[in-house]
Amino acid sequence: MRQERERLREENERLKRQLEEAQRASKRQAAPFSRGRRKADPQRPGRKSGAAYGRRYGKAIPEHVDQVIAVPAPVRCECGGKLKVESIKSQYQQEIVRKTIWRRFDIPICRCQLCHKRVQGRDPRQTSDALGAAAVQLGPDALALAVQMNKGLGIPHADVAAVLKDSFQLQVNRSTICRAVERVARRGEATWHALRDAARRSMVNAIDETGWNVEAQLRWLWVVVSEQVTFCDILPGRGFEQAAALLGPDYDGWLTHDGWAVYYKFLRAGHQSCIAHLLRRCRDMAAVASASAARFPLQVKALLEKGLALRDRYNQGELSRHGLWTATGRLEAQLDRLLVRPVRDSANRRLKNHLWRERSYLFTFLYCPGLDATNNAAERALRPLVVARKNWGGNRTAKGARAQAVLTSILQTARQQGKNPLDRLIALLVGKDPAKILDLVPPTREIPQDSSPGPPPRKVRARDPLELVALYAVPKAVDGTQVSVQP
Numbered sequence: 218m219r220q221e222r223e224r225l226r227e228e229n230e231r232l233k234r235q236l237e238e239a240q241r242a243s244k245r246q247a248a249p250f251s252r253g254r255r256k257a258d259p260q261r262p263g264r265k266s267g268a269a270y271g272r273r274y275g276k277a278i279p280e281h282v283d284q285v286i287a288v289p290a291p292v293r294c295e296c297g298g299k300l301k302v303e304s305i306k307s308q309y310q311q312e313i314v315r316k317t318i319w320r321r322f323d324i325p326i327c328r329c330q331l332c333h334k335r336v337q338g339r340d341p342r343q344t345s346d347a348l349g350a351a352a353v354q355l356g357p358d359a360l361a362l363a364v365q366m367n368k369g370l371g372i373p374h375a376d377v378a379a380v381l382k383d384s385f386q387l388q389v390n391r392s393t394i395c396r397a398v399e400r401v402a403r404r405g406e407a408t409w410h411a412l413r414d415a416a417r418r419s420m421v422n423a424i425d426e427t428g429w430n431v432e433a434q435l436r437w438l439w440v441v442v443s444e445q446v447t448f449c450d451i452l453p454g455r456g457f458e459q460a461a462a463l464l465g466p467d468y469d470g471w472l473t474h475d476g477w478a479v480y481y482k483f484l485r486a487g488h489q490s491c492i493a494h495l496l497r498r499c500r501d502m503a504a505v506a507s508a509s510a511a512r513f514p515l516q517v518k519a520l521l522e523k524g525l526a527l528r529d530r531y532n533q534g535e536l537s538r539h540g541l542w543t544a545t546g547r548l549e550a551q552l553d554r555l556l557v558r559p560v561r562d563s564a565n566r567r568l569k570n571h572l573w574r575e576r577s578y579l580f581t582f583l584y585c586p587g588l589d590a591t592n593n594a595a596e597r598a599l600r601p602l603v604v605a606r607k608n609w610g611g612n613r614t615a616k617g618a619r620a621q622a623v624l625t626s627i628l629q630t631a632r633q634q635g636k637n638p639l640d641r642l643i644a645l646l647v648g649k650d651p652a653k654i655l656d657l658v659p660p661t662r663e664i665p666q667d668s669s670p671g672p673p674p675r676k677v678r679a680r681d682p683l684e685l686v687a688l689y690a691v692p693k694a695v696d697g698t699q700v701s702v703q704p
Contacts, residue, residue, distance in 0.1 A: 228507065235505065279309060317385045320356065324348070341647045344400075359387060360397045361642035367398055368624040369638055371605030395617075402620035404645040404653065409623040411658040412448045412630060417464055418661065419443035421471045421588065424464070424480065425595035426455050427603060430611030431618045438602060438622075439463055442594040445659045447629040449598075451618040457482040471585065473592045476575055489581040492521050493591040495572075502564055510562040513555075517572065520552050524580055524590075531586060538586070545583040552576070598629055630657045 264270050290302055322343060327336045339346060345354050355363075363381065366372045372380070374391035381387040416422060422443050429438040429451055437455045441448045441463050452459040457466075457479045469485035476490040499518035503511040527548070531541045556573060560566055572579075582590040602625065612618040627645075631638040634657060641655050 224507075232505075276309075279311075282309070315384055317387060339649060344646050355387070355389065355393070355397070357643045357646040359385070359389075360401070360646055361639050363389070363394050364398050364401050364624060364642050365628070365639050367394060368621065369601075369628045371601060371608050373609045398624065399616060399620050401642060401645050402623040404651055405623045405627050405655075407652040408645075408655045408657060409448075409626050411654050412446050412626050413450075413463065415446045415658050416441045416443050416448045417468060419446065419470060421473070422464065422468075423473045423589065423592045423595035424460065425475060425592055425599055426459075426477075427599050429602075429606065429618070431615060432613060436611075436618065438599070440595055440598045440602075442598050442633075445630075445634060446657075447598050447626060447633055449602075449625045449629070450622045451612070455479065471581075471588055473589050474595075475592055476571070476578075478574075481578075487581060487585070488578040489588055489590065490575045490578040491590075491592045492525065492579070492582075493593065495575075495579075496521055498568065502568065506562065506564065510565060513560055513562070513565045514568060516555055517552075517568065520548060520555070521579070524548055524583060527583060528586075528590065531583075541583060541586070545580050548583075549576075549580060552579070601629075627655065627657065 291300060294300055320342070322340055325338045327338075328334070329336060337346065337348075342357060343354075344357050344360055345351070347354065359381065363377050366377045366380065367374060374394040377394050378389045378391050381389050422441050424439070424441050426437050426439045429436045431451060436451050436453055437459065439450050439452055439455075439459060448463065450463060452462065455477075460479055460483070461468075464483070466483075467485055468483050471487040471489065472480055472483060473489040474480045474491065475494050481488060496518055499514035499521075502514040503518070506514070524545070527536065527541060527544050530536045531538075536544070552572070553576075556569055556576075560569055582588040612621055627641060628638045631641050636657070641657065644655060645653065
C-alpha cells in the first residue's frame with residue numbers, strides 16, 4: 218500500500234506539472250521554439266568551419282546587365298597615403314524597380330448596321346469592359362499580385378492594399394481587392410472543375426479535411442492531392458457525401474488518409490492509413506503513461522517503424538519484391554499477436570480497438586511499393602490554409618468561400634507543377650474567354666488493362682490489399698513495376 222501510495226503521489230505531481238504547462242501554453246501568443254527540455258550539449262548554429270562546412274554554392278553571374286555603375290575609388294588610405302588602382306573587380310546586384318505606369322485605352326464603340334447591337338473593342342491587357350464611372354481600372358499584373366498575396370500567402374485584404382500603396386503608390390481600397398478576387402475566381406472555375414476531374418482520374422490521392430468558418434458557421438475545407446493536382450473545396454459537412462463530391466462515389470484508385478471512418482466508404486478504392494498519425498499517437502501516449510502502461514504503445518510504435526524500415530530497405534535494393542511481402546506477412550503476424558493480448562489501461566484499449574479497425578490498411582504501402590505510408594501530402598496542402606485561417610478566420614460569405622476553393626486549387630497546383638502562380642492568374646485576367654482552362658490540367662492517360670480474363674469488378678469492401686490488387690487487375694504498381702499477385 219505504501220508503494221502504491223508513492224506511485225500515485227508521483228503520478229499526481231506529474232499530471233499537475235503537465236496541466237500547468239498546458240495552461241501556460243494556451244496563453245502564449247505564438248508557438249514557442251522549444252519542444253521541451255533543452256539539450257545538454259546543443260550544436261552551435263550556423264555553418265561549420267573548415268572541411269565540415271559542406272558544399273559551397275554561389276549564384277551564377279548574369280549574362281545580361283541592365284545598369285553599370287562605376288564606383289569611385291577612395292581618395293586616401295586610413296594612414297593618409299595616396300592610393301593607386303591596381304584592378305577592377307565586379308559585383309552584381311539583383312534589384313526590383315518600383316515603378317507604376319498609367320495606360321489609356323482608346324476603345325472604339327461600334328454599332329452593327331444589321332442588328333443595331335452595340336459592340337466595343339478590347340485589348341488583351343484590359344481587365345474589364347467597364348466605362349464611364351468605372352473607367353479607371355487596375356492592370357492584370359497589379360490584380361494578380363493582389364490575389365496572390367491574399368489567397369496564396371494568406372494576407373488580409375487591408376494589408377494587401379497597404380503593401381500596394383507603400384511599395385507601388387497604388388491607391389487601392391480593400392473592397393477593390395475583394396472584388397478582384399471574386400473576378401479572378403469566376404474566370405478560374407472552368408480550370409477548377411477540370412482539376413477535379415483530373416483528381417478523379419488519378420490512380421493515387423491523399424485526402425484530408427479541416428474546419429473552416431463561413432458566415433461565422435462551421436464548414437469543412439477538403440483537399441485532395443495527387444501527383445500533379447491539388448483540388449480544394451469548402452463544404453458544409455465532413456461525411457461521405459462531401460468526400461464523394463470531390464472524388465466521386467465509385468473512385469477505384471488508392472487513397473492515403475488519416476483513418477477517418479468516412480474514407481472507408483469508398484468501397485472500390487484501396488486504402489492506406491497514415492502511419493505518422495499512429496506513431497505520433499503512440500509517442501504521446503507513452504509520454505504520459507506509467508511504465509507498465511507505456512509498454513503497449515511503445516511496442517506498436519516499434520512495429521510500425523519496422524515497417525518503414527522494410528520500405529527503405531526495398532527502395533535501396535536490399536530486398537526483393539517476394540522478400541518484402543514475406544517480411545510484411547511476418548510483421549502482420551507480430552502485430553496480431555500483440556493485439557490479442559489483454560490490456561488493462563483504458564487508453565491502451567482505445568488504441569487497440571483502433572488498430573483492429575485499421576488492421577487491413579496499415580501496411581498497404583508494403584504490398585504496393587511506391588505508395589506513400591502517410592497522408593503528408595494532404596497535410597502540407599492544408600498547412601498554408603490553416604495559417605491563413607489564423608490570420609483572418611475564414612470567409613464571410615459563401616461566394617468568398619467558393620473563391621477561396623477555386624483560387625487555392627489553382628495556386629497550389631501551379632506550385633506543385635513548378636509553374637509560376639502569378640503568370641497563371643494574369644492569364645485568367647486577360648482575354649475575353651470566361652471558360653478558359655489553364656495549362657495546369659494534366660492530359661488524360663489511358664490505363665492499360667490486363668489481357669488475362671478475370672472476375673468483373675464487384676462492389677465489396679476489400680479487407681486485404683492483395684485482394685484489391687487481384688480483384689481490379691491493376692497491371693502495374695505505383696512505382697511502375699509489374700505486379701503478379703493471386704488472391
